[in-house]
Amino acid sequence: MDGFHPMRAPIQAKAVLPGALVGLLAFCAACSEPSAPVHPWRANPAALEKLGEDAEARARLERDLEALFGAAGAPSWPGEALGRAELEASSDGERRLARLREANAARHARALASIEAGEWDEVRAREPSLQSAWLKLRAEVEAEGAEGGSAELRARAKELFLGWYPTLEDSARLYAAECFHCHGAEGGGDGPTSHFLKPRPRDVRLGVYKWTALASPARPRRDDLLRVLKEGVNGTSMPSFARLSETQLEGLVDYVRLLSVRGEVELRMAATFESDGEWEDEAARDELDAVLSRWSAAEEKLLYYDGPVPAPTTESIARGEALYNDATKGNCSSCHGVDGRGDGPAAWKIGPDGERAPAYLDAWGDPILPRNLRLGIWRGGSRPIDLWRRIANGIPGGPMPALREAKDKDGARVVSDEEIWSLVHYVQSLQERGGP
Amino acid sequence: MTRVLACGLFVALLVAVPWWFAHSASHGPWMPARSSTYAGEVDGLFGAILVALAIAFVLVMSLLVVALWRGAARVERARTVHGDLRLELLWTLAPGAVLAWIALAQGPIWSAMKGDEALRSREPLARVEAAQFDWRFRRAGPDGRFDTQDDLLETGELVVPAGEKVVLALRTRDVIHGFFVPDFRLKQDIVPGRDARVWFEAPAPGRHDLICAELCGWGHYKMAGSIRVVSRAEHDAHLARLAERWSASGAEERP
Numbered sequence: 001m002d003g004f005h006p007m008r009a010p011i012q013a014k015a016v017l018p019g020a021l022v023g024l025l026a027f028c029a030a031c032s033e034p035s036a037p038v039h040p041w042r043a044n045p046a047a048l049e050k051l052g053e054d055a056e057a058r059a060r061l062e063r064d065l066e067a068l069f070g071a072a073g074a075p076s077w078p079g080e081a082l083g084r085a086e087l088e089a090s091s092d093g094e095r096r097l098a099r100l101r102e103a104n105a106a107r108h109a110r111a112l113a114s115i116e117a118g119e120w121d122e123v124r125a126r127e128p129s130l131q132s133a134w135l136k137l138r139a140e141v142e143a144e145g146a147e148g149g150s151a152e153l154r155a156r157a158k159e160l161f162l163g164w165y166p167t168l169e170d171s172a173r174l175y176a177a178e179c180f181h182c183h184g185a186e187g188g189g190d191g192p193t194s195h196f197l198k199p200r201p202r203d204v205r206l207g208v209y210k211w212t213a214l215a216s217p218a219r220p221r222r223d224d225l226l227r228v229l230k231e232g233v234n235g236t237s238m239p240s241f242a243r244l245s246e247t248q249l250e251g252l253v254d255y256v257r258l259l260s261v262r263g264e265v266e267l268r269m270a271a272t273f274e275s276d277g278e279w280e281d282e283a284a285r286d287e288l289d290a291v292l293s294r295w296s297a298a299e300e301k302l303l304y305y306d307g308p309v310p311a312p313t314t315e316s317i318a319r320g321e322a323l324y325n326d327a328t329k330g331n332c333s334s335c336h337g338v339d340g341r342g343d344g345p346a347a348w349k350i351g352p353d354g355e356r357a358p359a360y361l362d363a364w365g366d367p368i369l370p371r372n373l374r375l376g377i378w379r380g381g382s383r384p385i386d387l388w389r390r391i392a393n394g395i396p397g398g399p400m401p402a403l404r405e406a407k408d409k410d411g412a413r414v415v416s417d418e419e420i421w422s423l424v425h426y427v428q429s430l431q432e433r434g435g436p
Numbered sequence: 437m438t439r440v441l442a443c444g445l446f447v448a449l450l451v452a453v454p455w456w457f458a459h460s461a462s463h464g465p466w467m468p469a470r471s472s473t474y475a476g477e478v479d480g481l482f483g484a485i486l487v488a489l490a491i492a493f494v495l496v497m498s499l500l501v502v503a504l505w506r507g508a509a510r511v512e513r514a515r516t517v518h519g520d521l522r523l524e525l526l527w528t529l530a531p532g533a534v535l536a537w538i539a540l541a542q543g544p545i546w547s548a549m550k551g552d553e554a555l556r557s558r559e560p561l562a563r564v565e566a567a568q569f570d571w572r573f574r575r576a577g578p579d580g581r582f583d584t585q586d587d588l589l590e591t592g593e594l595v596v597p598a599g600e601k602v603v604l605a606l607r608t609r610d611v612i613h614g615f616f617v618p619d620f621r622l623k624q625d626i627v628p629g630r631d632a633r634v635w636f637e638a639p640a641p642g643r644h645d646l647i648c649a650e651l652c653g654w655g656h657y658k659m660a661g662s663i664r665v666v667s668r669a670e671h672d673a674h675l676a677r678l679a680e681r682w683s684a685s686g687a688e689e690r691p
Binding site for chain 2: 231243304308
């Protein structure tokens, strides 16, 4: 290295250029809002299996679904007014929309401040549909060029941001960013992360939802889905999404319902084909109507207790314990175990290899075990009324029965509503005893 | 001439940049808001350490420049030096003194944050139950005891009163999580099997991010919640609403 000297080393010009480029790219990447690609909807393997190798049937099903629901990048709702229109029409629509305005005011605070100050170039929305609506509005008002145009622009722009409701496309993007990696593009519960999770993420294509406030396995209300989004499902991998704005969550509810209805129509179409070997011309539309009728009837199936919620007493807990263990009444211990540890004899069977195995499968085909009642972890909500609803209505999609429906041979109820409260009190007291 | 300019610029940058860093630590735009009573003290310590490090950084870098400068002019072969006791004592004792000063200066702040008497004497306002990947908050309810039937639970957001010492009990249900409220300068790891306690006092109402500061699994990045500071009256009203929600019969949801 004779003659080499660090102070006289030539600058490596060739290395500077790529370095600068990488730096520039990194800077641009850091500045831009991240967005996830929207993945295409694939066919449900369970539906394909029913269609067999019939290529024509497969193509027809795909065509029919696309005609009703659009494609993943451009989803559309068939006919029926949903989303914002549905909110407006609902009985507490005004209150809901006022809440959304509040949420929008918080989410778009910056844009609204810029509008107030008349700094039009600073007004920006993170949602593509809102941004393009804003640009269109601005161009429109400015093209008219009238005096006082800026006052009009201010009023209309404010209304645009405050009254914002996500389009299905906006929600599809949000779904791709927040939900896709577990729930998959079609809501099949088979996203890339799902393989690492237990329990598995919900497959919404069956239309079966466990955590609702409804009697009988009805389709969930908006509020049921909203509650799960806000609070998450305690004890599973489903986290709370309360950090998103209320408006975004309502949009996600719309999108999840779209995926769910689409999945149901797909499965029902396939089942019809399997039994009949063909479809009527209007088959997809008919299936859609049948599916939607269940969703729209949800509100009427609300399950509630008529009267004030009783407080736990020593007597009610003792009564609950008796019901819990009585095989002709609650019969809870047969699955949940005498100690409530979820280890009752009926929950297990001897598998083909002589090993102990879960006795039941859930609606999605996964083995299912009874809840350990001593942990105080309640997936469908921790309030007394939530537990009461679980016991009264059972849990759709699993072996947990609806005690409210249990009747003796004369048609009388085996367990009364009040007795279900005693069961709730006893179950809560199990939690107080603690322990694994 | 170019070398003189280059070295001048180098030294100027070495002085200006760390000074700006240190200045920013107390006044800069990139520090989160200071929303707890001890946030100012923590920032003061942070700034002081940054200044000490900046001085050391400038010193070392300047010596490097001087060495390069003088070495460039020299042509004789390198030779081995067997040490200089005075120099070695200097560069051992001087940083040692700085470290000792840091250790002593942080003592009162640390003990105020982690050893405050309120941590033992006060009932926790709520128990934070961290689990992959949620922050849940348990209130003891009227009986003042946790894990009983009158407990109230919230997810994602904890409402606390302003202008009071708030004590929280922290517990994790699965793996390690880090309870981190940047605006409060409050960070406490929650280790499985051990209950931790923290306290803070937020003087003014506002909403503050709560994030997980320990990589806890695939959903770590989305383990975000918030602490909402409100007046005492609003806090009590919130608790009353929560209690009402808890004793609901479901009839209020009727369309």
